[in-house]
Amino acid sequence: MHFSCQCGYVIHDTADNLPYKGKIIADQDFNTLWDLIEKLEKQHIDRIDVYNKIHDLLMREIYQCPKCGRIYIENQAQNYDLVGFQMESPEQQEKKENRSLLLSAYGEKWKGHLYAEWRDEKPDWWCDHHGIIMPEVNIKMDNLVFDDYDAFEKRFYEVFEELKVRDIIVSASLKANGKTIFTWPGKK
Template sequence: MKITCRCGAVIPDNTDYLPWKADVIPSQDLSDFFDAEDRVDGLVDNSTTAYQCESCGRLYLEDQSRRTMHCFVPEDADTPYDVLRSVHGEAWRGLVHGIWRQDGGYLSWSAGVESSFEEYTSWEALHRAYDDVFARLRQRDLVRNALLRRDGEDVHTWPAITR
């Protein structure tokens, strides 16, 4: 999904852990969220999604129906355009995921204050890009988990999955 901001910038929502996206849980629903046995279902049941345009700082919030976005404009020019980012900022440990299927694949990663989503038409190019991004982010201790999958088979996982 892509949201076109009123300033003309595009706010993509094409992967998880985006620094301009947040799940917002109303204070009145926090107890329900923490009491939920399945935190994922609790998050879906008790949250709406918020996005921030990195170009102009506008906030977009879903309403409870999850069908309508409401836009909020910063009051002054000094408003930071990163209010939805992790409190860990540049030290946030994220993910690197490369997925290949018969007809193509993608590399998605988000760590620190960087993120990217790239499509590939060659397995070799995807594999090389995954290795490069993983090594660069791992060296900076910015990887929480990583996965490279080809046609449903895990080629690389980090941390290693032991069975």
């Protein structure tokens, strides 16, 4: 799903690990959450039931517009419609760090993923180039686009080594025309 912020920026919710999305848990629900965690630690037969209940507790989502910093919270009492909030002053809004309140608690040390994909034939929804390397990490890195396969693959392994050494990825994959060329960690 996606929606437009008041400022015009379109907020997309079509992937996992979004840096501008979070989940809210009501203070009134914390006892239930701890009870469920306790239950998970013991032997129990209703594992699915427990997961479903945790999921219910974490249903309420929150987004922050990366451009203007507006906050949107789902209203569980009203079909999870989004309610928007704006910062109190332009000074607050100008601070870059105020516009990324939903980053992982681990900040730049958050361990993300590296994806890369190449397509000889580009479907309509594909980007303007044949190959794209997408580092999903909390350090500043641009998506990298290529039209030459060898350059694409070479750069992928460079980025992979760099992120692995920095210890900020838990997985990496390289695909070409639908086939997996490389995955890390390898299959056991």
